[in-house]
Amino acid sequence: MVLNFSMELSKKNCQACDAKTPPLTPSEVSDFLKELKLTWELDNNRKISAKFVFQDFKTAMKFVNKVAKISEKQGHHPNIKIFYNKVIIELTTHVIGGLSENDFVLASKIELLV
Numbered sequence: 001m002v003l004n005f006s007m008e009l010s011k012k013n014c015q016a017c018d019a020k021t022p023p024l025t026p027s028e029v030s031d032f033l034k035e036l037k038l039t040w041e042l043d044n045n046r047k048i049s050a051k052f053v054f055q056d057f058k059t060a061m062k063f064v065n066k067v068a069k070i071s072e073k074q075g076h077h078p079n080i081k082i083f084y085n086k087v088i089i090e091l092t093t094h095v096i097g098g099l100s101e102n103d104f105v106l107a108s109k110i111e112l113l114v
Contacts, residue, residue, distance in 0.1 A: 009035050009108035014074040015101070023098025032104040037111050047092035048103060052114060054085045063087060066113050074109070076102045 009032070024032070026045050033040060033048070040048040054060040064080055064087055071077045079090040091107055093100040 009105050010112055012101075012105045014076040014105050016075070017093060017096060017100055017102065019095055021093075021096050021100060023093070023096050024100060029099055032099075032101070036104065036107055038114075040107060046098045047090050048099065048107060049088055049090040050107070050110075052087045052089070054087070057084050060085050060087050063113060067110055070109050070113075071106065074102070074106055076106050078106065078110075 023046075029042065029045055033042065038050055040050045042048055052060075052063060054063060060082060064082060067078065067080065067087075067089065076093075079092075081088040081090070089107075089110060091103040092098065093102055
């Protein structure tokens with residue numbers, strides 16, 4: 001996978017990868033994190049996560065449904081945890097056991113929802 005920082009992440013689309021695709025290096029992950037607008041926590045260079053807090057459960061669920069729609073369109077699916085009005089989104093590329101550009105593309109698209 002060729003990394004291209006010249007285009008805004010939210011304008012990109014997720015690209016299929018397979019088990020032969022190498023996970024991003026710590027340096028690449030750092031560069032991609034700088035491109036995100038919100039604070040995403042990095043876990044062992046294998047996943048990123050962000051917590052979103054809403055006014056109530058109904059608003060949180062509307063957000064989750066929008067995330068699901070974008071994820072389906074991109075073919076890249078996050079882990080989603082819902083706690084009443086709090087939503088935690090975790091992104092990793094399961095097939096490679098780490099982070100890929102797809103995780104940051106989807107993160108940037110999710111950021112546009114809030």
